[in-house]
Amino acid sequence: MSAAPALEGRYRRLLRMYPAAHRRQHQDEMLGVLMTGARAGQHRPGLADTANLTWGALLIRLRPARPGTAWPLWRDALAVVSVLLPLMVLAYSGLLGVATLATLRVGSPIFNAFGGYEAKLLGGWAIVAVLALLRLRRTAALAAAALLIWLAYSFADAPNWSYISAPSMLGLSVAGLETAALLASRGPRRAMPIINWRHYALALAVPLGVASVSNWVWLADPVVSNSIVTTACVVTLAGMTLASPLARRVAACLAIPAYYLVATLLVPPSLIGGPYEVTSGWEGPLRVTVTCAPFAVLLGVAFVVALRTVRHAPAGSREA
Amino acid sequence: MTDVASISGGRVKLRAGTLYAALDRLADEKLIEVDREEVVDARLRRYYRLTPPGAQRLAAEVERIRAHSAVAAQRLDLLGGLT
Numbered sequence: 001m002s003a004a005p006a007l008e009g010r011y012r013r014l015l016r017m018y019p020a021a022h023r024r025q026h027q028d029e030m031l032g033v034l035m036t037g038a039r040a041g042q043h044r045p046g047l048a049d050t051a052n053l054t055w056g057a058l059l060i061r062l063r064p065a066r067p068g069t070a071w072p073l074w075r076d077a078l079a080v081v082s083v084l085l086p087l088m089v090l091a092y093s094g095l096l097g098v099a100t101l102a103t104l105r106v107g108s109p110i111f112n113a114f115g116g117y118e119a120k121l122l123g124g125w126a127i128v129a130v131l132a133l134l135r136l137r138r139t140a141a142l143a144a145a146a147l148l149i150w151l152a153y154s155f156a157d158a159p160n161w162s163y164i165s166a167p168s169m170l171g172l173s174v175a176g177l178e179t180a181a182l183l184a185s186r187g188p189r190r191a192m193p194i195i196n197w198r199h200y201a202l203a204l205a206v207p208l209g210v211a212s213v214s215n216w217v218w219l220a221d222p223v224v225s226n227s228i229v230t231t232a233c234v235v236t237l238a239g240m241t242l243a244s245p246l247a248r249r250v251a252a253c254l255a256i257p258a259y260y261l262v263a264t265l266l267v268p269p270s271l272i273g274g275p276y277e278v279t280s281g282w283e284g285p286l287r288v289t290v291t292c293a294p295f296a297v298l299l300g301v302a303f304v305v306a307l308r309t310v311r312h313a314p315a316g317s318r319e320a
Numbered sequence: 321m322t323d324v325a326s327i328s329g330g331r332v333k334l335r336a337g338t339l340y341a342a343l344d345r346l347a348d349e350k351l352i353e354v355d356r357e358e359v360v361d362a363r364l365r366r367y368y369r370l371t372p373p374g375a376q377r378l379a380a381e382v383e384r385i386r387a388h389s390a391v392a393a394q395r396l397d398l399l400g401g402l403t
Contacts, residue, residue, distance in 0.1 A: 022340075022344065026340055026343075026344075028363070028364040029363075029364050029365065029366045030340055031363070032360075032363035032364055033321065033336050033339070034336050035363065037336070039321060047336055048335065049336065049337075052336065052337035052338060053336060053337040054337070055337055055338075056336070056337025056338060056339075056340055056341040057337070059341040059363035060340075060344050086356075192402055227401075256356075280400055286395055
């Protein structure tokens with residue numbers, strides 16, 4: 001095989017990273033540009049060209065197909081999340097909390113401590129849920145922010161930064177997501193016309209099912225229960241990504257708490273450490289990596305989006 | 321791409337990924353449009369031209385850069401840097 005066809009084939013493979021619509025329109029001319037720029041006898045795309053094409057494909061894929069179509073869809077997804085998330089939390093934490101309390105002796109110190117904490121947590125989420133259902137977006141956002149601050153505060157006294165762990169991040173990420181969803185979208189007013197009874201049923205049934213499995217099956221066999229919960233999370237989110245572009249974005253938002261839920265179950269507590277567990281040695285780095293991975297992903301996405309937004313801004317507004 | 325290299329004295333190397341990301345965005349904002357296509361050495365070559373809003377935007381950008389460089393030259397002059 002001579003150099004040119006081999007090189008062209010390799011460029012073609014690289015161009016598969018671009019969206020199909022873009023490829024249909026530009027693949028031939030891009031190949032022309034790339035082949036014209038190639039050195040004589042060049043067999044493979046250079047590292048710089050490969051990186052540049054990857055970056056270009058990423059930019060084009062992350063950009064809304066038409067200006068103003070994708071962002072409103074994200075806002076709608078956040079609006080849906082703002083209404084459904086408090087219900088999901090109430091279903092999950094409510095069932096787990098009540099089931100745990102049922103195993104403790106009423107009035108014992110541990111019952112009082114756990115019961116008090118659960119009552120505050122569930123009370124806080126109930127307030128957020130009711131305010132959201134009453135379509136009081138700003139008040140609900142304030143309540144969710146207060147909940148986030150209270151959670152952060154209650155974790156902050158844990159020693160050795162051990163609150164940087166999946167279990168505490170599960171609580172924080174849910175409260176943070178709810179606050180962000182209420183602030184960044186038109187909230188319940190926008191969501192109510194979109195959500196039907198099936199969505200409400202699903203938002204209650206999946207957390208209730210997951211909580212039931214992790215409470216009762218776990219006692220018999222933790223491996224089975226963890227596998228069921230992980231599969232349920234993955235299948236539900238995957239199903240949503242297939243359902244519609246809006247459901248796909250809702251799934252992307254819910255993937256953050258789902259990640260922490262699964263991480264809490266799958267990484268043994270001895271490795272990640274609970275919120276109040278003092279850890280040392282290599283457990284710390286693993287725990288921090290597991291905890292911070294979503295942040296790294298989010299930061300990367302935010303960076304690309306910010307870059308695009310700056311580049312998209314008209315010359316005048318960029319100076320402002 | 322060779323044009324960009326020669327204009328910038330070789331300091332800027334425009335690559336296909338960057339070029340087509342920019343073309344995609346500019347076309348989406350209706351700042352450029354396809355002028356004509358031709359086949360050279362059995363390869364499709366597509367030429368783009370600025371639309372009137374695109375030319376306007378470019379003129380505004382040129383004016384902005386000119387103003388900035390004028391201020392920079394003025395400041396340099398104040399320091400006695402320009403003779």
